[in-house]
Amino acid sequence: MEVKIIQVKLISYPTETDLIAKMAAAICYSGGHDFEEIRNKAEEKPNEYLSKIVKNGHLSILEHNVYVFHISGISRVTSHQLVRKRIASYSQQSQRYVDAKSFATVKPKSIEKSDFNEEYDKAMKDSYDLYHKMVENGIPKEDARYVLPSATTTQMIVSMNAHSLVDFFVRRLCTRAQLEITLLAQEMLKEVKKVSPVIFRDMGPYCEFYGYCPENDHSCGRAKTLKQIKENQK
Ligand SMILES: Cc1cc2nc3c(=O)[nH]c(=O)nc-3n(C[C@H](O)[C@H](O)[C@H](O)COP(=O)(O)OP(=O)(O)OC[C@H]3O[C@@H](n4cnc5c(N)ncnc54)[C@H](O)[C@@H]3O)c2cc1C
Known part of the structure; x- marks a missing residue:
């Protein structure tokens, strides 16, 4: 059975994300009502200004920037952890409608390097063999899927604003988080850093x-x- 690795693609994001955050900050401290004035004020602010505000926790200024990711190759273990983050939107591949033929599995490194490696592979194969046997014999996919392992891969579209992403990154980049979700967080961070270099500059555990x-x-x-x-x- 194929073992998948995490793939993350940023498929949509606003333009000028750092500037939008600076404008949101500028409006909080501005007496004027003219948009161009606020925009000019924001453009004049150095990157340090935005970094400092983000570090101070004035994170509502980041909520105007929403990022949309396509994520694949993560296990159902990790997707379950991911969707605990409620301030986000998710669309996930259905195991009721999609046949498990297109699924793969994830194998944690600790198991791969251990004496349980072969037994693990066998357990995965046995689960999938039983799934296919049941489906071929008329059991609905939505019921047969109960035998699929948590290691089964999934794919999703995930939308999160920059405030939620900061909260997600600081927790899931922590050494206390599970490795697979940390790897996912690292990939998501790499993507958003390309389009919002200031907002996510200091991001870490x-x-x-x-x-x-x-x-x-x-x-x-x-x-x-x-x-x-x-x-x-x-
Ligand atoms: C290392 C680690 C271990 C974890 N272990 C477990 C575990 O063993 N079991 C488990 O169930 N979960 C576990 N979690 C998940 C964790 O409890 C959170 O559900 C998850 O991190 C989402 O965080 P959040 O609630 O802050 O985010 P969101 O769901 O995005 O919420 C954002 C913020 O909105 C507010 N908010 C949202 N919903 C409510 C609400 N109903 N009432 C009041 N305020 C609300 C809170 O201020 C919250 O911080 C773990 C998380 C981490 C990082």
Whole structure:
């Protein structure tokens, strides 16, 4: 069975995303009502100005920029984690209507490198063999799919605004996140950086972006946790 790798393509995005964010910030602090004046003001602002506002958490200025991705080759494990991000829009390939012949599976590196590699492949093959046997014998695809593994690949169209993307990136680029969703986040970040170099310039795991780790007792130790900062202040 084919093992898939993640593919991410940015298929739609607004023009001048960095400028739109600067204009949204400029309007917050402007007494004037003339659009050209606000646009000029925004154009004069250095990139540092926008980076600073984003880092300060004034993230509503990013919500005017929506990015649309085509994502394929991710497992159903990862798509399930992705759709927990509610401030976004999703359209996902249906297992009710699409035959599993076009699906592949994902194999985590830890399993590939382990003694379970062959057993894993066999479990995948057995699941798919049973699926096909059931479908060929009249079981509806929507019922036969119950036997498909979570490793089964899927594809989706995902739309997220830049505020949601910041929230998604800081959490899923963290070492505490699962590797597959981190790899997905890295690919999505690469794409949006091409069109919004300032907005996403400083993007990284939560600790790098905000300067502390929110994970407290589960921290990987590379940054001070909020708990440690508070204890040091006593
Ligand atoms: C490392 C990691 C581990 C995780 N483990 C688990 C797990 O074991 N089990 C699990 O179920 N989930 C888990 N999650 C998912 C997590 O709980 C969130 O559902 C997910 O990250 C989406 O974040 P969000 O709710 O901030 O985003 P969104 O759904 O996009 O929401 C954005 C913001 O809107 C507000 N909001 C949205 N909906 C509501 C609401 N109903 N009420 C009030 N405010 C709302 C909140 O301020 C929220 O931060 C994990 C996430 C991470 C990063």
